Amino acid sequence: MIETIEHIVEEHRFFAGMDAGFVRLVSGCAKNARFDPGRYLFHEGDGADWFYLLRNGRVAVELRDPARGAVTVQTLHEGELCGLSWLVPPYRWTYDARAIDLVRAIAVDAACLRRKSEADPRLGYEMMKRFMPPLVERLQAARMQMIDIYGAHD
Amino acid sequence: MAEAHSIIDAAGLEALLEALRGQGYSLIGPTVRDAAIVYDEIATLDDLPRGVGDEQDGGHYRLTRRNDEALFGYVVGPQSWKKLLHPPVLRLWSARREGDELRVEAEPDREEKFAFIGARSCELHAIAIQDRVFLGGAYVDSHYQARREQVFIVAVNCGVAGGACFCVSMDTGPKATMGFDLALTEIVASRFFLVEAGTEAGRALLDTLPHRAATIDEIANAEAILAGTAANMGRSLEAGDVRELLARNLDHPRWDDVAARCLACTNCTMVCPTCFCTSVEDASDLAGVESARSRRWDSCFTLDFSYIHGGSVRQSVKSRYRQWMTHKLSTWHDQFGSSGCVGCGRCIVWCPVGIDLTEEARAIRETDAQKGAT
Amino acid sequence: MTDAFSAASSADPLISPMIPRVARIVKRRREIADVVTLEIDGGAFDFAPGQFNMLTAFGVGEAAISVSGDPADSARLIHTIRAVGAVSRALTELHPGEPIGLRGPFGRGWPMQEAEGRDVIVVAGGLGLAPLRPALYRLFAEREKYGRIVLLFGARSPQDMLFRDELEQWRGRLDVEVEATVDHARGDWRGNVGVVTSLISRARFDPSRALAMLCGPEIMMRFVANAFLQMGVPPERVYLSMERNMKCAIGWCGHCQFGPVFICRDGPVFPYSQLRGLLAKKEI
Numbered sequence: 001m002i003e004t005i006e007h008i009v010e011e012h013r014f015f016a017g018m019d020a021g022f023v024r025l026v027s028g029c030a031k032n033a034r035f036d037p038g039r040y041l042f043h044e045g046d047g048a049d050w051f052y053l054l055r056n057g058r059v060a061v062e063l064r065d066p067a068r069g070a071v072t073v074q075t076l077h078e079g080e081l082c083g084l085s086w087l088v089p090p091y092r093w094t095y096d097a098r099a100i101d102l103v104r105a106i107a108v109d110a111a112c113l114r115r116k117s118e119a120d121p122r123l124g125y126e127m128m129k130r131f132m133p134p135l136v137e138r139l140q141a142a143r144m145q146m147i148d149i150y151g152a153h154d
Numbered sequence: 155m156a157e158a159h160s161i162i163d164a165a166g167l168e169a170l171l172e173a174l175r176g177q178g179y180s181l182i183g184p185t186v187r188d189a190a191i192v193y194d195e196i197a198t199l200d201d202l203p204r205g206v207g208d209e210q211d212g213g214h215y216r217l218t219r220r221n222d223e224a225l226f227g228y229v230v231g232p233q234s235w236k237k238l239l240h241p242p243v244l245r246l247w248s249a250r251r252e253g254d255e256l257r258v259e260a261e262p263d264r265e266e267k268f269a270f271i272g273a274r275s276c277e278l279h280a281i282a283i284q285d286r287v288f289l290g291g292a293y294v295d296s297h298y299q300a301r302r303e304q305v306f307i308v309a310v311n312c313g314v315a316g317g318a319c320f321c322v323s324m325d326t327g328p329k330a331t332m333g334f335d336l337a338l339t340e341i342v343a344s345r346f347f348l349v350e351a352g353t354e355a356g357r358a359l360l361d362t363l364p365h366r367a368a369t370i371d372e373i374a375n376a377e378a379i380l381a382g383t384a385a386n387m388g389r390s391l392e393a394g395d396v397r398e399l400l401a402r403n404l405d406h407p408r409w410d411d412v413a414a415r416c417l418a419c420t421n422c423t424m425v426c427p428t429c430f431c432t433s434v435e436d437a438s439d440l441a442g443v444e445s446a447r448s449r450r451w452d453s454c455f456t457l458d459f460s461y462i463h464g465g466s467v468r469q470s471v472k473s474r475y476r477q478w479m480t481h482k483l484s485t486w487h488d489q490f491g492s493s494g495c496v497g498c499g500r501c502i503v504w505c506p507v508g509i510d511l512t513e514e515a516r517a518i519r520e521t522d523a524q525k526g527a528t
Numbered sequence: 529m530t531d532a533f534s535a536a537s538s539a540d541p542l543i544s545p546m547i548p549r550v551a552r553i554v555k556r557r558r559e560i561a562d563v564v565t566l567e568i569d570g571g572a573f574d575f576a577p578g579q580f581n582m583l584t585a586f587g588v589g590e591a592a593i594s595v596s597g598d599p600a601d602s603a604r605l606i607h608t609i610r611a612v613g614a615v616s617r618a619l620t621e622l623h624p625g626e627p628i629g630l631r632g633p634f635g636r637g638w639p640m641q642e643a644e645g646r647d648v649i650v651v652a653g654g655l656g657l658a659p660l661r662p663a664l665y666r667l668f669a670e671r672e673k674y675g676r677i678v679l680l681f682g683a684r685s686p687q688d689m690l691f692r693d694e695l696e697q698w699r700g701r702l703d704v705e706v707e708a709t710v711d712h713a714r715g716d717w718r719g720n721v722g723v724v725t726s727l728i729s730r731a732r733f734d735p736s737r738a739l740a741m742l743c744g745p746e747i748m749m750r751f752v753a754n755a756f757l758q759m760g761v762p763p764e765r766v767y768l769s770m771e772r773n774m775k776c777a778i779g780w781c782g783h784c785q786f787g788p789v790f791i792c793r794d795g796p797v798f799p800y801s802q803l804r805g806l807l808a809k810k811e812i
Contacts, residue, residue, distance in 0.1 A: 060721065072713045072721040077730060100718065140751075141723040145711045149745040150654035150684040246546050249586055249629075256586060256627040260547050291793070293545045293778045404809055431782030434775050438587030445587035449546075452781070459783060461773050463612035473811030481785065488788030489779075 005030050008106060013079035014053050014130060022123055029112035035099035041082060048091040050107045051083030057103035062096040073145070074138070075100065081134050086110035159368035159376075160360060163346045167225075168199050169363045170308065170336070174269040179306055182238060183271030184231070189217055191231030193238075196271065203228065210317040210388065210499065212508030224342045226272055229316035230498050234427035235270055235277055239301050240284060246297075246434070248446040263297060267304035273334065274312055275327030276319075276496040280427030282333055286490045287430050306355065309334035313342065313379050317388035318499025320512060324393055326496040328383040336360060339376040348376040389499060391512040392519065393483075397493070399515070400484040402524055404476065408517045413472035415507050420453035422501035422509075423478065428494050431459070454478050479511055545778055548584045548629030551605070553622045559608060559690055563655065564620040565596065568605040570630050575599060577662035578637025578769060578797045582777050583607065584629025585618035592774040592792070593619070594659035595633065599666055605630075608658035608690070634777040635796050638663040638741050639767055646765075647675040647733040651752050653682045653724055653744020657690045659769050659796075660743050664698070671703055678731045681708040682724030682748065686717045705731060724748060728755045735760040741797075742768040750807055753800045763801035770796050770803070787812055 006027040009015055015023060033052060035041055041052055041059060052059075059082050061074040073095075076082050082105070085093050091110065117124030162170070171181055175197075183196040186203045196202065207220040208228040220227045245261045273281075285302065288295035312319075312328035321327030330337040335356030339348040348368055351357035368376075423429045433452035438445035452459060455474050460467035468474045486494030495511075502510045551570030558564055575581075580594045591613075597606025611617040622628055640663065648667060652660045667677055679698065683689040689708065699706040707727045709720035720727065724744070738761050742749045749768045756766050772791045775781035779793035787806045789795065806812045 068714055070714065072717065073711075075709075075719075075721045077720075137726075141726065144723045144747070144751070147747075148684065148711070149748055150682070150688060150711070246544075247548075249550075251586070251627075254625070256550050258548060258550055258629070260544055288780065291779055293780075295546075295780060296544050404812075430780065432775065433781065433783070434590065436584075436587060436589045442587055447584075447590070449781075452775075452783070454782065459773065462771055463610075463616075467772065468811045470811060477785070477812075480787075485785070485788040489790070 005032065005106070008032070008055070012053050012055065012106060014081055018126065018130075022126055025116050025120070025123055026108065026113065029109040029116065030106050031109075033105045033107035035103040035105070037099055037101055039099050041097040041099065041103070041105075042093045043096050044093055046093050048083060048086035048093050049110055051081070051086045051110055052097075052105040052107055054078055054080050054082060055104045055106065057099060057101035059103060060098045060100050062098055064096065070096070070098075074141070081131070084131065084135055084138075086114070087131060158350065159373050160349045160365040161346050161368045161372060162349055162360075162363055162365045164199060166364045167338075167347060170359070171196070171198065171271065173359055173362055174306060174308075177306075179267055179269035181269050181271055182235075184226070184228075186217065190215065191217070191228055193231070193233050193235065193270075199225065202226075202272075207314070208316065210319075210503045212318065212502050212510045213505055214317075214508070215503050222342050223345070224313070224340060226310045226338075226340050227314060227342065229312060229314065229319060230274055230277065230500060232425050232500065232504055234425070234498075234500070235273060235281060236284065236427050236429075238268055238270075239281065239305070240288070240298055240430060243448055243450045244297060246447045246449055248444065251443050261297075263300035267306075268301070269306040269308065271308045272310045273307050273330075274310060274498075275330040276321045276324075276498040277427055278307070278309060278330055278333035279324075279326040279496040280498070283428045283490065283492060283494060283496070284430055286492070290490070307334045307336075309337040309352075311337060311339040311376075311380055312383050313340055315383045315386040315388060316499055316503075318502040318510075319387050320389040320391050320497040320499060322384050322387050322497070323389075323391040323512075324493060324495055324497035329380045339379065341372070341375060341379070344372075348372060389497075389502065389510065389512045391495075391497065391515055393493065393495075396515055396519075397484045397487050399519055399522060400480045403518050403522060404480070406518050406521070406523065408514060408521070409472045409476045411517070412475050412509060412514050413470065415509055416455075416471050416475050417506060418455040418471045418474055419506060420455045421504045421506065423453040423455060424451065425500040425504045426482075427496065427498060427500070428482075429453075433459075454481070475509075479514065482511070483515065545631065546776065548582070548590070548631045550627050551630045553624050553626050553628055554604075556623055560688055562611045562620070563608060563690065564611070565606060565608045566619070566622065566628070567597075568607065568628060568630065570605055572602045573605045573633075574602050575633040575662070576637040577640060577666050578659060579633035579635050580659070580777070580796065581605075581607065581630055581632030582634070582774075583609075583619055584631075585615055585622065586627060586629060588618040589615040590629065590631075590775075591615040591619065592634075592777060594769075594796075596658040596661045597665075599662045600669055608655070608661075610655050631777065635792055636794065638769075638797055639739065639799075640666055642765075643667075643739045643741075644673045645675065645737075647678070647738040649678045649680065649728075649731065649733055649738055649740045649756075649761075651680045651682075651724060651728070651740060651742045651744070653748040653752075654684065654688070655690060656742075656744030656748075656769070657681060660741060661691065661694075663741060668698070668701075668704070675737060676705065676733050677703070678705045678733055679707070680724055680727040680731060681706070682727070682744070683708070683710050684712075685710050686713050686719070707731065723751075725751050725755050728752065728759070739765045740767065742766065746771070746807075753807075757800075763804060764799050766800040767797050768800060768803075770798060 059076040060072045062070040185194045207218040209216040288298040309330040334352040482494040555567035584590045596608040611620040772784035779790045784791035
């Protein structure tokens with residue numbers, strides 16, 4: 001049985017409880033995506049044209065450094081959001097996103113959703129309320145990582 | 155058999171000292187040294203500070219000359235009996251390595267037994283507080299216990315109040331009500347002492363001394379003297395709810411204010427008769443054959459005191475003063491069932507910048523975060 | 529009364545609690561950089577999970593170290609020590625056959641009895657896994673007494689993961705959920721990357737019947753405790769193990785005070801509800 005994209009969006013944790021009208025608007029910008037293990041969803045510097053809501057599999061958020069190579073700073077899991085840079089100009093990715101396992105995701109056309117949000121600020125506000133919590137959570141996590149809580153501080 | 159209240163004169167007091175020495179006690183009492191009242195070994199009444207008074211205030215201490223021959227006409231000096239019961243430095247054990255073997259030997263307890271001559275009521279309360287710390291818990295400090303159990307205490311009720319005294323606020327004086335074998339009230343004008351026995355040992359000893367029963371007038375006179383002392387306290391502290399007051403004001407701006415004055419010199423903790431904190435130090439010879447551990451008084455005012463790997467928990471002087479004062483007046487209740495302050499005023503007098511915890515408590519009370527709350 | 533609050537002191541009134549007995553190192557194993565596990569032979573040794581000993585490196589000094597071994601095995605006394613100061617470094621440099629001073633066990637440990645019949649969520653950060661390992665051994669040994677068992681472990685990097693072999697072994701059990709995460713990783717690490725709090729939302733347990741045991745950096749425990757409270761775990765059932773300077777381990781030296789409590793005597797394990805007001809304050 002092939003699920004409709006609308007049903008998939010409606011079922012995704014990220015959009016839980018969202019008004020059916022908004023689900024339709026978002027679904028109009030969405031499609032299914034699939035990445036084999038090791039493939040990159042996107043790379044640092046690329047335009048943030050699509051963002052992803054993970055349905056299966058994990059994604060590694062990587063920063064590259066000449067001496068250390070790729071350093072994973074976060075793993076994203078089923079039900080989570082991959083990609084926030086599409087919200088903020090200049091809409092470019094600031095890290096690499098690599099599929100650790102076989103990843104299935106809802107891919108959302110960022111320009112499409114931005115356009116609809118501009119046209120209907122209620123949708124825009126609804127989107128903001130859903131994108132803010134992971135943003136704040138990541139900021140807090142980055143702070144904890146920054147102070148290196150497990151290190152021997154002497 | 156001695157009455158509830160007896161009278162002894164100077165000769166009787168001299169006989170008391172002799173009797174105690176005869177029972178093998180080392181006599182420790184007030185003496186004058188380095189322009190201060192210091193508890194030290196005494197032999198006869200002549201070693202006591204006759205005709206000496208004192209002047210005490212925040213950061214201020216002077217001995218004065220009285221116009222009489224009083225033997226106990228001053229209040230407490232910088233030291234307390236703590237130095238004898240809970241010594242500033244105490245070796246706990248030593249270890250010796252012989253080949254593959256290592257033997258640890260506990261430091262033997264001292265045999266010496268002390269008679270404290272002239273302990274004040276606030277000091278008896280301080281001893282009772284330290285008893286709860288070292289003897290009242292799941293573990294017993296055998297070093298403290300060995301010293302404590304041997305002590306004979308001759309208390310003196312305070313005939314004068316010091317400029318920093320507030321025992322009335324803390325309900326710890328000026329009249330000794332517990333923790334003594336004998337208690338004296340010096341009647342300076344009559345050159346005799348009203349005596350009460352607090353223990354069987356005290357009563358038995360008093361029976362051997364030249365004494366007579368006190369008259370009702372003499373008892374009333376002694377009470378009047380002590381009432382005068384109580385009415386002339388140099389300081390006061392509203393102790394009833396200071397525990398809760400401090401507990402709910404840990405972020406009060408006054409802590410910044412006092413921190414700006416506090417030098418974190420540790421004087422208050424060294425002179426305090428109840429402060430019990432210690433640290434341990436290990437030492438060894440260069441060959442690593444012998445090693446030993448000593449315990450020494452420590453102070454919550456040092457940075458090292460709260461050190462855990464990575465740094466000290468109490469970095470700021472503010473947090474260290476707050477720790478000391480809240481411990482003394484507030485959390486001590488949670489830990490040991492009483493206040494940790496006996497109102498002796500030493501921390502006020504021996505603070506080089508005259509910080510006064512009664513004043514700090516008052517300042518916090520005046521701008522209590524929950525003032526007026528029910 | 530739970531076992532956590534029946535002070536399991538082995539006080540012998542004839543021996544001063546300040547005098548160490550001499551024991552010997554039997555085995556020494558390097559776990560990760562700076563961290564060593566010592567097996568000590570000091571005769572039969574019984575302790576409750578979460579309790580600690582005062583260990584003396586003769587001539588150097590003494591440090592409080594949690595027991596990290598199996599409470600069911602009283603023949604082998606195990607401590608896991610990180611070299612962070614002069615004393616702990618000297619302890620980690622002791623080799624088999626050498627003497628070590630031992631006082632303890634001290635303190636109140638994990639609430640093993642209270643945990644019975646509940647979902648037990650164990651959250652460890654960094655070296656905090658060591659004081660929790662005796663509780664884990666007990667949980668696994670008496671598996672049938674508990675509901676779900678979840679172990680969430682956070683470390684700085686895969687190279688800094690304590691007891692990694694054992695973690696992998698526990699992960700293989702079908703009756704325990706084990707998740708590990710690191711702050712950052714390189715190369716072939718296929719596990720989670722992120723702070724330990726991120727594991728909590730994905731763990732499967734019933735908050736209303738859960739009991740949590742937390743050990744790690746204080747800041748980590750604060751955030752993890754808050755995450756549990758938000759999920760509806762009552763503060764009385766979120767336990768954490770506190771660390772402060774300790775010189776005596778029995779409430780005499782004053783160093784480990786945390787407001788009204790002595791960490792050594794009243795803890796080191798406390799319910800969050802008991803410390804709540806003070807954990808958020810600075811420099812207590």
